[in-house]
Amino acid sequence: xxxxxxxxxxxxxxxxxxxxxxxPGDVDVVATKAGRKAxxxxxxxxxxxxxFDPYTNxxxxxxxxxxxxxxxxxxxxxxxxxxxERRRQEELKRLPAPGKTKDETADLLxxxxxxxxxxxxxxxYLSMGxxxxxxxxxxxxxxxxxxxxxxxxxxxRTEAGTLxxxxxxxxxxxxxxxxxxxxxxxxxxxxxxxxxxxxxxxKTVCKRIARAFDEQIHGGGPYRTY
Numbered sequence: 001x002x003x004x005x006x007x008x009x010x011x012x013x014x015x016x017x018x019x020x021x022x023x024p025g026d027v028d029v030v031a032t033k034a035g036r037k038a039x040x041x042x043x044x045x046x047x048x049x050x051x052f053d054p055y056t057n058x059x060x061x062x063x064x065x066x067x068x069x070x071x072x073x074x075x076x077x078x079x080x081x082x083x084x085e086r087r088r089q090e091e092l093k094r095l096p097a098p099g100k101t102k103d104e105t106a107d108l109l110x111x112x113x114x115x116x117x118x119x120x121x122x123x124x125y126l127s128m129g130x131x132x133x134x135x136x137x138x139x140x141x142x143x144x145x146x147x148x149x150x151x152x153x154x155x156x157r158t159e160a161g162t163l164x165x166x167x168x169x170x171x172x173x174x175x176x177x178x179x180x181x182x183x184x185x186x187x188x189x190x191x192x193x194x195x196x197x198x199x200x201x202x203k204t205v206c207k208r209i210a211r212a213f214d215e216q217i218h219g220g221g222p223y224r225t226y
Contacts, residue, residue, distance in 0.1 A: 135181035
């Protein structure tokens with residue numbers, strides 16, 4: 001009697017080699033605990049992407065919030081729209097009185113005021129509700145949200161090299177303020193040949209940023225790289 005066992009083993013081996021098992025992914029869970037070290041407000045992370053991916057900065061904020069929770073901090077996604085609206089109202093008050101034509105007022109208005117009037121939108125100008133805040137505004141926001149620290153900054157993505165061999169370069173710049181609006185530290189992360197659009201790498205970056213904040217800015221430890 002012939003056996004089919006060797007054939008089955010051979011087919012299974014070929015099948016596994018041609019269709020390897022895919023990575024099932026990882027699930028991490030963190031629960032907010034009592035006795036938090038501090039509460040950190042995270043404001044605008046400006047997107048300075050030469051190709052502009054509208055989600056990279058938002059993904060960074062969400063992942064960083066998770067890693068800060070892992071470190072024992074509370075986090076608040078700070079709404080900075082109040083600052084944008086206040087600035088808009090102040091700038092509109094300084095616009096020339098009605099009666100002048102558009103051409104007569106164009107040369108009188110600074111570029112930013114002209115953008116408020118809807119005439120132009122300067123390159124890199126943040127949309128309404130995505131403002132980088134001044135110290136005074138951070139102090140007011142921290143009081144409203146009852147936060148101990150406030151973070152804001154930017155993501156930069158550029159390309160370097162030849163047309164055929166280009167390399168992505170990413171940088172993350174974060175400024176850290178206390179509840180009085182005083183700048184108490186800054187965190188920079190730079191990398192070449194990697195992309196923050198890769199989820200595992202984004203997680204690694206945010207984990208290192210959270211550790212740097214915990215040990216050096218909040219903990220007051222000696223300077224070191226992460």
